[in-house]
Amino acid sequence: DAGVIQSPRHEVTEMGQEVTLRCKPISGHNSLFWYRQTMMRGLELLIYFNNNVPIDDSGMPEDRFSAKMPNASFSTLKIQPSEPRDSAVYFCASSQGLSSGNTIYFGEGSWLTVV
């Protein structure tokens, strides 16, 4: 079975440019999560959706970050304009639902470097 698919896997961009990260959750999973991981802060939840609806975006660091889930099989995380401090690994994850009994499965991550 295909896991969570993310693209691009690696991106290097210049400060001020727009960055769009993409995610395809596991088929049949109703919940989708965007995380960011850095050495300093570890793994942090940015936003999550349930049935394509954003439930909690309190982890989004600032207005430069936005996320959408137009349908059950696709989500984007956009940073505009990007800054060097946005450099991190961005993970998308999905689960069958929000119940704590459901396992969260992570994609391989998008490694972002902003120079």
Added chain:
Amino acid sequence: RKEVEQDPGPFNVPEGATVAFNCTYSNSASQSFFWYRQDCRKEPKLLMSVYSSGNEDGRFTAQLNRASQYISLLIRDSKLSDSATYLCVVNRGGSQGNLIFGKGTKLSVKP
């Protein structure tokens, strides 16, 4: 105080050794607990859930002490393939949107 705290390590152990990791959490209302494993430059993957009665999966044993707000992971007979970072994860509410990840403990198993 951080919500989930772990010793970052690294723990350098020889093959065959027994190694234990600890984790403390600050929110006494936390409801469920997990250990995730993350290989270098890879995504986190669920290793095991942690139950109040303690649970074992092969060479891995997880324990929870709610009174002390403390979680542990014991690995017996360490293998080279156990080398990874182990993340302690706490769910402070009933939803998977409430998972809090520790920054991880790095384990390196040497031949």
